[in-house]
Amino acid sequence: MGLVTPAHGTVVGMTQTQTLQARTTAVPAIELRGLTKSFGSVRAVRGIDLTVRPGEIIAFLGPNGAGKTTTIDLMLGLSRPDGGSVQVYGMEPSAAVRHGLISAVMQTGGLLKDLTVAETLRLTASLFSDTRPVSEVLARAGISDIGDRRVGKCSGGQQQRLRFAMALLPDPELLVLDEPTTGMDVTGRRDFWAAIREDAAQGRTVLFATHYLEEADAYADRIVLISHGQVVADGTAAQVKALVSGRTIRATLPDADATALQGLPGVETVEVRGDSVLIATTDSDAVARHLLSATAAHDLEITSRGLEDAFISLTSEEDQS
Amino acid sequence: MTTANATVPERAVPPLGGFNTTLLRIELRRLLRNRRTVIFSIVLPVVFFLLFGTGKDYSLKNAGHGNVASYVMISMALYGAMLSTTAGGAMVSTERSQGWSRQLRLTPLTPTAYIAVKVLVAMLLGGLSVVVVYLAGTFTQAQMDHHLWWETALIAWVGSLVFAAFGVFMGYLLPSDNVMQILGPGLALLAFLGGLFTPLDQMGQTFQTIAKLTPMYGLSELAHAPLTGDAPGWAAVVNVLAWLAVFAGGAAWRFRRDTARV
Structure with missing residues (x-):
């Protein structure tokens, strides 16, 4: 990286x-x-x-x-x-x-x-x-x-x-x-x-x-x-x-297409947990707009990430490589 | 303190690899603070001398240029010196297990200076063992020609260098916090084989043959020789030098492995 x-x-x-x-x-x-x-x-x-x-x-x-x-x-x-x-x-x-x-x-x-x-x-x-x-x-x-x-x-x-x-x-x-x-x-x-x-x-x-x-x-x-x-x-x-100032978006979205979501602007990670999806992104506005207009996603929560999250996201990306 | 200058700050390196008398003094105090060491290495040999060397019907009998009490005194001084020097050398083990050896590598103390201190402290404690037993001798029945006190004491003390080396070797070999508990029984056996508790000529032929190959035999022969007047055989001299070479060589080998393990 x-x-x-x-x-x-x-x-x-x-x-x-x-x-x-x-x-x-x-x-x-x-x-x-x-x-x-x-x-x-x-x-x-x-x-x-x-x-x-x-x-x-x-x-x-x-x-x-x-x-x-x-x-x-x-x-x-x-x-x-x-x-x-x-x-x-x-x-x-x-x-x-x-x-x-x-x-x-x-x-x-x-x-x-x-x-x-x-x-x-x-x-x-x-x-x-x-x-x-x-x-x-x-x-x-x-x-x-x-x-x-x-x-x-x-x-x-x-x-x-x-x-x-x-x-x-x-x-x-x-x-x-x-x-x-x-x-x-x-x-x-x-x-x-x-x-x-x-x-x-x-x-x-x-x-x-x-x-x-x-x-x-x-x-x-x-x-x-x-x-x-x-x-x-x-x-x-x-x-x-x-560098990791992005936010995390959580939404209820049954049958989420993780691959498609991954392709959205600024998306770093996509995690599907049952009916929920967690998206880490540097452009939360664009992702939220997409979710609300192009998918059935509802109950959106947007939270900013602290150093703890930065730490996890940076070191876990290293895991995947 | 300068934070952003172009040159590396001037700093001196201590002489003698960091060896100094403060270090020696604190190390000695530490060893003496260990109650187990003091009881087994300093007190016990005196007690043994008083129990087995004095007040017996054989105590005042002739043993060459002195009496049997002084013969036992020399034996117990050797026993004490052996325990003390081994304990001193074996401090290496405790220091390794507590991470102190590693900590010392963050100081200018060189490994050679460290071992020199260990051996010196071991020898100082060994000397104390000899002095204490000999003092007990002067106050009781031990008698021998005046110059023999110095000669035998000196031989016992210098010769115990063999066991200082043994202690260091074992200290590297056995990564234990209480290495003397392991070594204690072994040392008692070596003392027995060296004839410190019972004269070897009272034992069987096979026992005597085996005993002659053990590390305390030669030193015991050499230390008692001035008193008995019997010239020690070459076997005794070879025994001492050979075991010193084995233990010092073993210690050097482990020591090099230890410092190279980085």
Whole structure:
């Protein structure tokens, strides 16, 4: 599908021209070229190209099993691609890690239960050449009060904040978060994102994977939609929405001719459910006019689609191809 | 933080692959925090020494350049050092199962520095085992020539490197959260075969022949030799070096597989 549009967010305090100049000369935070990775017969990543510019906040949006985590592992140097290349600030991922340029908050694991929160941070800090003070990252992650608690006794949300604090230690240029709020309650999720947002406001590049659409919509400048190991859409939340800004028409129409309906202007999908028909279209007026004048359709309902629907329509189209 | 500059920000890489004393200190504290490790590796050998080495009718009998109590002391120091170093090395297993090894790959710590820390921590704990048993010896009936205390302790401690390597190897081989529970009985058997609990010459000929091929045999011979005054045979030296090669080689093999699995 031809839905790949580059993002053009503006950096506050710069003119558009300056921004573009800066961006063309800057070394990309991440540059993926023709990336592929398989596990046995499972093709997890099937040729991803992506450039992340410094300062962007990017959401990697996709259902479970779309290849988000595999792609992130490749960015972090935790696994090696079968084909294509990964560059982080112009270097190999492992080199970028050693230089403290990139750090990550992983979904699960990665913590020693028998250490305290503060010990975990002191240990991690000792491994880097330059770090922010432990007390500072504790405060920024909102866990100053549990520094002496054993990691094994921390709640899932607290452990996630600890992972975030660890990731902040090297003061990385680029922070990668893999489904960071999985398993958190609504309040925990909101607080966590508030902390990330505050941090990103200071100019850090952030890439996060999520399957929560509202997270991508609320916190990202740019959304990269991943399905079946490929990028199926890339743009601002508004652009992604606009690209699928169509509406869904539901009508009662016995013996609907799905093929004929499919041929109407702007129709993307037609689904017949018993006597009902559901039509996703970018031109709801034309379809409604046709249904009411040329067919026996009645009880029409027209609803607009949100990002959720966009997500479903884009990724399910990928299914069919 | 610069967001849109033309050059990659200057960042330093730490020296020694990230190896540092803070890491060593926290790792050691972690190992000592494990009650099971402390009881089995530090406390139990002392208890065994007090039970079987002291207060017996044989305790004060001559064992060469010292008494039998000191012979048992050396045995129990070896036993403790073996348990400690294996436990230290086997921490690799827990760290792999908890995803910590993976997390460390998001830091500048190199795999080689990581293993160096594991072995060092294992050896420090092994040293503690030896010191504690020897301290118990000084306060009780153990007696031998002054210089032998240092010599035998040093041999027992340095030799336990064999079991630090064993621990690391097993830590990679067994992806379990409580690898020492699996290894504990095996180590007791190796200690028995090494003559730490009963002198081997009291056992049958077949048993002795088999025992000579097991990993604790050589080290036990070498550590007791200064006390008994019997020159250890070449078999003992070959035994120690061969098992060290096997375990270190095995650990290196698993380690390379682990880091290449990416």
